[in-house]
Amino acid sequence: MSDEHLTDRESDYVASSYERDTRYLTSRITRDGDEGWPVEPGRYRLVVARACPWANRAIIVRRLLGLEAALSMGICGPTHDANSWTFDLDPGGVDPVLRIPRIKDAYEARELGYPLGITVPAIVDVPSGKVVTNDFAQITLDLSTQWTDYHRDGAPDLYPAQLRDEMDEVMHRIYTEVNNGVYRCGFAGTQDAYEASYDRLFVALDWLEERLAGRRYLVGEHITEADVRLFTTLARFDAVYHGHFKCNRQKLSELPVLWAYARDLFQTPGFGDTTDFAHIKRHYYVVHKDVNPTGIVPRGPDLSGWTRPHSREELGGSPFGEGTPPGPPSEGERVSPAHNPAIDANGMVRA
Template identity: 80%
Template sequence: MALGTDGAKTFTRDTNYISDRITTDGADGWPVEPGRYRLVVARACPWANRAIIVRRLLGLERVLSMGVCGPTHDVNSWTFDLDPGGLDPVLQIPRIKDAYLKRFPDYPRGITVPAIVDVPSGGVVTNEFNQITLDLSTQWGEHHREGAPDLYPEALREEMDEVMHRVYTEVNNGVYRAGFAGDQTAYDAAYDRLFAALDWLSERLADRRYLMGESITEADVRLFTTLVRFDPVYHGHFKCNRSKLTEMPVLWAYARDLFQTPGFGDTVDFADIKSHYYEVHRDVNPTGIVPKGPDLSDWLTMHGREALGGKPFGDGTPPGPVAQDELVPPGHGVS
């Protein structure tokens, strides 16, 4: 929490991440190598959900393994409580904190997901979530599946970066700014900023199927992971309650369009999402009670966005079925 210029208690995210990159040329000492690294995620986390989606859309499952933490954590970080014996089967550790400390014994900052771990050494390489997904697109190209979409088209990057920056500051982080505001002034300002941005996005998407035009890009991935959590969590838990997503016609149709696209909805675990926010954030929800609602069946209803044209994967193709060992558990998604 930080004080704003008006003295308001404004939520400020710690953005000092491990900035090492895994690149084709290995400039930071971490060259792209199939099988060497493990992406550690939690399906509950919107930042990690981005990486899950991008990895799946690009078909990197066979070269970049994935470890999945449970939905809750304590002060010592995310744990592998979903795995037999509570140990990640590849890294053989009970919590992701161990990989951070393996590389940095006195690591002083937050232990976050997504993180990419160097399997041979057991140490974390990076947790810079914004760069991780871009590098999966631009540095791992040799290992993309046939028909993988171009999620970061070079011709669109300047505009894309501006759009993604606004989505991050005003929406992805905006819901947290509202939810963790320390006083009424900070909350009111965060609320107004968030819904101003959602109104802007509604206008932008009114006559184009995706944020950058006719095809899905990284920008859509980044917005989707907040929208899919909006009604189950942010509307009530974070007091972002001017409107539900289902009451914002353009964004609701856009979100359903993406949800029904292979690679998006099949990565979403609503049970983990609700468990994480309502059980972990005891300063916001002291009882830890997880609400039963909302009804999620509408995510599979017709959205009508195909009338705007476009090709979701550009000149590419949809990803294949989710690997059996990476399926969202029965009852955790929408059926």
């Protein structure tokens, strides 16, 4: 994958511990366009896969901010081969806007023989067909700070200026110890490396249990980018990481504070309604042949608990602060109820 995500290199092992490749296309799309890529509605296409936790962040942020009309979205299927993610969900297996069958083609348009990871999320310049950036961490921050002219009315401030120092510190620990920590466990090459990674992961989860025991959100009084970044790992924990990556000291559902926190976010528009459990399980269990040689996708776990009451509102705060929740997702971007039992026919989490 890439730093935030293991695409073509997802099954790479190292002799001791797993090291993520963090080399990305770091061009930025900015309000002033000082790097040659100005914010311009309709010009770019966000390419994602619902299976991928790093891409799921971008899906959530785009929806929370209401950028659907300004930034279109192409959705790859849950699996990929050595040639990258494919648009196999679209008629004819071709993205209807980019007119390509796989995201690799957009990387090759940017640089013939592109030598690095072919990853999602990626933002593609539609006129040229070139990937602008796949720097997933910066993509979501820029959606919050550079695309403000196109945010919906009532959009939350996901990266408040007055909280950024604290947020950056918290998000760094979440990334190194949790988001990437589950991968260090799953792709460890030795018993010692696995056990060290396992211990690091659960030290961090215990820290989060303590931090969130007396506060509804990670930083501040409403949802921020920090919550988005943690959520996509928590949403995959019981379905994939507990068994597939051997992160099995406890399930998420056995960590009372984190489980309630995750349910609170899941039931908030933008989170659970972008979560495709079928794609998540199929991706990890089918693509990671070194970890799961049979390719068998487990039927469990029971996912019905995601809609149970969480009582987190008693801690104060509110999801959107002075803002408002996004409306229902558009028909073409709804998660199928068959893929997420908590979703209704309108693509929203059931009350």
